[in-house]
Structure formats: structure tokens, C-alpha cells
Amino acid sequence: MDNSSSTPKYKRVLLKLSGEALAGEKTFGLDFNVIEEVCKVVKDCNQMGVEIGIVIGGGNFWRGVKDGGGKMERTRADHMGMLATVMNCLAVADVLEQMDVPVRVQTAVEMRAIAEPYIRLKADKHLSLGRVVIFGCGTGSPYFSTDTAAVLRAAEINADVILLAKNVDGVYSADPKKDPDAVKYDSISYDDVLARHLAVMDSTATSLSMDNSIPVILFALRDPWNIKRVILGEKIGTVVK
DSSP: OOOOOOOSSSSSEEEEEOOHHHGGSSSSSOOHHHHHHHHHHHHHHHHTOEEEEEEETTTTTOOOOHTTTSSSSSHHHHHHHHHHHHHHHHHHHHHHHHTOEEEEEEESOTTTTEEEEHHHHHHHHHHHOOOEEEETTSHHHHOHHHHHHHHHHHHHHTTTTEEESSSSSEESSSTTTTTTOOOOOOOHHHHHHTTTTOOOSHHHHHHHHTTOOOEEEEEEESTTHHHHHHHTOOOOOOOOO
């Protein structure tokens, strides 16, 4: 992507990366080629002065409800999912550090030998000093998704926008893989997302972002430079507001 860019539209962003996206074509584990491409963009945006917080899912290793499959107690299965997110956080942090990007990992469940405990004021200070902050363990509570964690952290750090980098390029009226007539929305309201049960985020995350008036932009991570394009104000994906 051409780096001779204009002024960023957003000063502080919360980027949500799905674990599956970090697995690339493998669908399980980590694809460091994908992670490297994402980190290049994060570095570029960081050097432009954009303050970046990142929440990462764990679905490339473990999905609590799905992988527990009724064989495990839900809370324990979700705790395993939290640990999966930490593996992803450490991998992304390591790649960023290799690129000389200042980064801190904070976890909602304390594991001091591995990362800082999540403290809002500390995260805010890191961001204002130009450090990328990666948030692990979701909200730290079972029954809440990492999408909900992304909205919660965005509200806590006063992010201007939530960037949902997923495996789809926007919000559709139906599943585009199943319905050839599915229509992609350029923008949609939270009320419509909830009323139509559209798959943007789960209902808890959607309600939380609506209550806190934080816009969400959902776009495809297939081209990681979409992250920068969105930050610069290009109309990509779907805006939920």
C-alpha cells in the first residue's frame, strides 16, 4: 500500500483480531506470515501517531462453548479459551517487538510472570506514550466473548472506534455464502443489527457498544492494509453506529 497518506481520521482505536484470522489458511494454530503482515500495518499506523489497543480472540486454539461440546463445565471451558487468547497475544507482541514497536501485553486474569495485569490507567498511559497495548483473557469472566471484551476495553480507554477485522468484508442481510442475493450494507444502525439478528458481534457486545455510542467498522482482514485504510477514513466494510 502507498504510505504517502493523509491525516488519520481516528486518534485512538481498538482493533479486534479473531484468532481464526491469525491461523490464516491453516484454520488452527498460528500463521506467522499473516501475523507479520498485520504487524507491519500496526507499526505503520503507530508511526503515524495512532494509539492502538488490540484484543485478540482464541478460536484458532480453543473455542469454549464449541470445543467444550457439552463435555466440560462451561466456566472451565471458557477459562481455557482465555488461555488461548494469551498465546495469540504473546505471538503478536513478539512479532511487533522484532519490528521495534513498543508493546505491552495486559491480561484480565493475572499471570504476572507472563504479562502485566490489566489496569485501565496503566493501559491509558502506555497508549498515550505511543505503546501498542494487547489485551488478553477477554473480559476475564466466563460467558462473555472476546467481541464483548473488545467493546469493554474500547469504552474503558475511550477509543474513537472499534475495528473488527474478520474473515468477512462487511455486514450482509444474510449469509453471503448461502444466499447469493445477500446485500452488503455500507452502514447500519445497532437497532437494525439487533432486530435482524445479523452476525456482526454477539448481542451482548452489540448492546454494549450501542449503550456507549462507539462506532464499529467491520471489514476483511484478508488484506491487512485495510486496517490503515479504515483509520485514514476510507469507506471499507460496514459501519455500525
